[in-house]
Amino acid sequence: xxxxxxxxxxxxxxxxxxxxxxxxxxxxxxxxxxxxxxxxxxxxxxxxxxxxxxxxxxxxxxxxxxxxxxxxxxxxxxxxxxxxxxxxxxxxxxxxxxxxxxxxxxxxxxxxxxxxxxxxxxxxxxxxxxxxxxxxxxxxxxxxxxxxxxxxxxxxxxxxxxxxxxxxxxxxxxxxxxxxxxxxxxxxxxxxxxxxxxxxxxxxxxxxxxxxxxxx
Amino acid sequence: xxxxxxxxxxxxxxxxxxxxxxxxxxxxxxxxxxxxxxxxxxxxxxxxxxxxxxxxxxxxxxxxxxxxxxxxxxxxxxxxxxxxxxxxxxxxxxxxxxxxxxxxxxxxxxxxxxxxxxxxxxxxxxxxxxxxxxxxxxxxxxxxxxxxxxxxxxxxxxxxxxxxxxxxxxxxxxxxxxxxxxxxxxxxxxxxxxxxxxxxxxxxxxxxxxxxxxxxxxxxxxxxxxxxxxxxxxxxxxxxxxxxxxxxxxxxxxxxxxxxxxxxxxxxxxxxxxxxxxxxxxxxxxxxxxxxxxxxxxxxxxxxxxxxxxxxxxxxxxxxxxxxxxxxxxxxxxxxxxxxxxxxxxxxxxxxx
Amino acid sequence: xxxxxxxxxxxxxxxxxxxxxxxxxxxxxxxxxxxxxxxxxxxxxxxxxxxxxxxxxxxxxxxxxxxxxxxxxxxxxxxxxxxxxxxxxxxxxxxxxxxxxxxxxxxxxxxxxxxxxxxxxxxxxxxxxxxxxxxxxxxxxxxxxxxxxxxxxxxxxxxxxxxxxxxxxxxxxxxxxxxxxxxxxxxxxxxxxx
Numbered sequence: 001x002x003x004x005x006x007x008x009x010x011x012x013x014x015x016x017x018x019x020x021x022x023x024x025x026x027x028x029x030x031x032x033x034x035x036x037x038x039x040x041x042x043x044x045x046x047x048x049x050x051x052x053x054x055x056x057x058x059x060x061x062x063x064x065x066x067x068x069x070x071x072x073x074x075x076x077x078x079x080x081x082x083x084x085x086x087x088x089x090x091x092x093x094x095x096x097x098x099x100x101x102x103x104x105x106x107x108x109x110x111x112x113x114x115x116x117x118x119x120x121x122x123x124x125x126x127x128x129x130x131x132x133x134x135x136x137x138x139x140x141x142x143x144x145x146x147x148x149x150x151x152x153x154x155x156x157x158x159x160x161x162x163x164x165x166x167x168x169x170x171x172x173x174x175x176x177x178x179x180x181x182x183x184x185x186x187x188x189x190x191x192x193x194x195x196x197x198x199x200x201x202x203x204x205x206x207x208x209x210x211x212x213x214x215x216x
Numbered sequence: 217x218x219x220x221x222x223x224x225x226x227x228x229x230x231x232x233x234x235x236x237x238x239x240x241x242x243x244x245x246x247x248x249x250x251x252x253x254x255x256x257x258x259x260x261x262x263x264x265x266x267x268x269x270x271x272x273x274x275x276x277x278x279x280x281x282x283x284x285x286x287x288x289x290x291x292x293x294x295x296x297x298x299x300x301x302x303x304x305x306x307x308x309x310x311x312x313x314x315x316x317x318x319x320x321x322x323x324x325x326x327x328x329x330x331x332x333x334x335x336x337x338x339x340x341x342x343x344x345x346x347x348x349x350x351x352x353x354x355x356x357x358x359x360x361x362x363x364x365x366x367x368x369x370x371x372x373x374x375x376x377x378x379x380x381x382x383x384x385x386x387x388x389x390x391x392x393x394x395x396x397x398x399x400x401x402x403x404x405x406x407x408x409x410x411x412x413x414x415x416x417x418x419x420x421x422x423x424x425x426x427x428x429x430x431x432x433x434x435x436x437x438x439x440x441x442x443x444x445x446x447x448x449x450x451x452x453x454x455x456x457x458x459x460x461x462x463x464x465x466x467x468x469x470x471x472x473x474x475x476x477x478x479x480x481x482x483x484x485x486x487x488x489x490x491x492x493x494x495x496x497x498x499x500x501x502x503x504x505x506x507x508x509x510x511x512x513x514x515x516x517x518x519x520x521x522x523x524x525x526x527x528x529x530x531x532x533x534x535x536x537x538x539x540x541x542x543x544x545x546x547x548x549x550x551x552x553x554x555x556x557x558x559x560x561x562x563x564x565x566x567x568x569x
Numbered sequence: 570x571x572x573x574x575x576x577x578x579x580x581x582x583x584x585x586x587x588x589x590x591x592x593x594x595x596x597x598x599x600x601x602x603x604x605x606x607x608x609x610x611x612x613x614x615x616x617x618x619x620x621x622x623x624x625x626x627x628x629x630x631x632x633x634x635x636x637x638x639x640x641x642x643x644x645x646x647x648x649x650x651x652x653x654x655x656x657x658x659x660x661x662x663x664x665x666x667x668x669x670x671x672x673x674x675x676x677x678x679x680x681x682x683x684x685x686x687x688x689x690x691x692x693x694x695x696x697x698x699x700x701x702x703x704x705x706x707x708x709x710x711x712x713x714x715x716x717x718x719x720x721x722x723x724x725x726x727x728x729x730x731x732x733x734x735x736x737x738x739x740x741x742x743x744x745x746x747x748x749x750x751x752x753x754x755x756x757x758x759x760x761x762x763x
Binding site for chain 2: 593594596597598600601603606621622623625627628629630632634635636638639641665666667
């Protein structure tokens with residue numbers, strides 16, 4: 001009986017304790033951060049997100065060498081890179097950000113943020129830290145295709161143009177090589193003719209003959 | 217033809233009465249609807265403040281229009297009646313539950329000069345009419361053809377019927393002291409300051425002091441049972457989200473769900489108003505004749521009732537949900553004996569004074 | 570949609586009153602979004618954070634409901650396995666119209682890390698239910714989710730209720746008249762040649 005009454009009093013008093021706690025909390029200042037009014041970037045006081053914040057990836061194209069390390073490092077294969085070699089006859093002489101000569105055009109650099117798992121392995125793999133986590137996280141969209149982001153500065157026509165220039169150069173080179181080859185063959189033939197002339201004339205010394213053979 | 221003539225005569229003879237009846241019926245309805253908007257907003261805000269957050273902020277200033285937006289939203293929602301449901305029962309249930317709380321409002325004396333219906337057995341009427349909610353709940357739960365609804369309805373029925381006994385004991389205790397079941401009379405007896413309220417022993421002078429502990433315990437018992445009767449936390453096992461999806465109103469959508477929602481808040485007001493009448497002086501001012509004109513009496517009545525609604529909301533966001541067996545233990549082994557003892561004491565008080 | 574069907578009269582639907590009513594209804598639907606309590610994977614943890622004190626989704630009028638019948642939108646928060654996809658479809662179909670869906674995180678958007686070799690993972694929830702807003706991230710920040718909610722509210726408030734029906738009716742009329750004109754042309758041509 002005593003236990004029964006004690007139980008009742010204990011139950012009632014503990015409820016009062018709980019109500020006291022909630023009543024105190026009722027008048028404590030709230031901890032809510034009102035997002036659209038108070039932006040997290042503004043709240044941090046600078047253009048900074050919290051450490052290790054994994055937001056949208058950003059590619060700084062002038063830094064990118066097109067080495068495809070990030071594509072290899074990506075665990076989910078959401079990065080697609082296609083490079084085109086810079087033709088030497090191209091009138092545009094691109095430079096990297098550090099002043100070196102660019103070797104590859106980035107004709108395609110796509111990251112599919114619908115697949116990306118924001119692990120940041122690509123940022124570690126990049127030798128020139130061209131691919132970084134930005135501070136942008138507000139890119140929800142109504143259509144999933146908007147999440148496939150093209151970072152390449154070229155559109156399709158420009159890529160085709162660059163490819164055409166490269167092909168032209170290759171063609172020119174091939175022609176040049178062919179011409180060189182033909183010239184060499186011609187020279188060799190001429191040499192053979194002169195050799196036979198020399199042999200027929202029987203006036204040359206053996207030393208001269210050796211030098212001629214070496215040069216051929 | 218004669219029948220039509222009779223009807224015509226009847227209407228023309230009683231036009232004034234019918235109009236008055238409709239007008240008087242509209243007042244509690246308007247009160248209920250406005251109150252529901254306030255209570256929903258209050259519940260969201262109090263819940264949020266207790267959790268150190270803000271609650272609705274972006275719908276009007278301070279989110280004041282949030283309940284209005286919800287009404288417009290609920291109006292537009294598709295009204296689903298499940299295929300396997302018992303359609304007449306399913307569609308009738310929310311209205312029966314709402315009817316329970318609306319009918320109970322009809323006998324509440326808002327002021328000494330205004331009660332929608334001056335019934336001289338008001339308390340008895342309320343005990344009877346509040347059982348209608350059980351009917352609605354079991355109808356809704358059964359007709360949904362959903363096992364969660366059915367379990368929720370069964371739990372709710374067992375809970376409400378059990379808790380009606382201590383609640384009736386409390387009401388009977390006060391009735392035996394007041395020698396009346398008329399809510400207006402009970403309120404009038406408690407005039408003359410808070411010292412005369414029945415929670416402090418009633419209007420019987422200094423010799424009633426021995427009665428005070430019993431009446432206070434009686435009030436606590438009634439408060440606990442009122443929580444259980446309205447299916448509020450900590451006794452909301454019928455709609456426990458963790459076990460049953462949403463209890464007896466799992467299958468209801470749109471306006472039918474809005475009626476359940478409205479009835480829940482309406483029932484909260486009704487039990488608070490009963491508490492006000494039988495323990496806290498009804499419409500009478502707590503300071504004697506100070507501000508005790510009929511208009512101020514309406515203010516006092518609503519203020520006291522809203523205080524208890526606030527208390528219920530506060531308690532809801534404090535306590536976790538009880539288990540079903542704990543619920544029944546509390547009812548049959550604690551509240552019922554306590555209310556019996558207090559009832560005996562109060563009956564003795566009623567004989568003496 | 571309940572009341573809307575009663576107001577569905579494209580012929581008389583002109584002018585400012587219906588426009589204002591539409592605005593009011595859209596406002597109601599946009600500002601009172603009840604969501605279904607439903608979590609699938611790690612994104613659900615972030616979703617809990619959104620509901621908790623620091624971010625407080627209730628500021629936008631978003632209140633949790635446990636029954637799909639009373640919810641307005643569903644949040645697909647996490648990896649959708651093929652087995653769960655069927656359940657999600659059922660749950661989404663149980664939400665009464667007008668209903669919305671938010672896809673949260675890479676897994677729900679396109680299969681995420683499992684898009685290539687995940688034999689048991691659905692490659693994008695939009696193969697099963699129509700999605701209104703996609704949130705990228707793995708998982709998204711709570712603020713990103715709030716931005717998505719704002720975008721959803723924007724979308725809802727831009728929706729057409731009456732004008733759409735009016736427009737559809739006009740388009741039907743135009744199509745009909747065009748067809749008739751073509752038919753007349755054809756008949757005239759045939760008559761000429763004869």
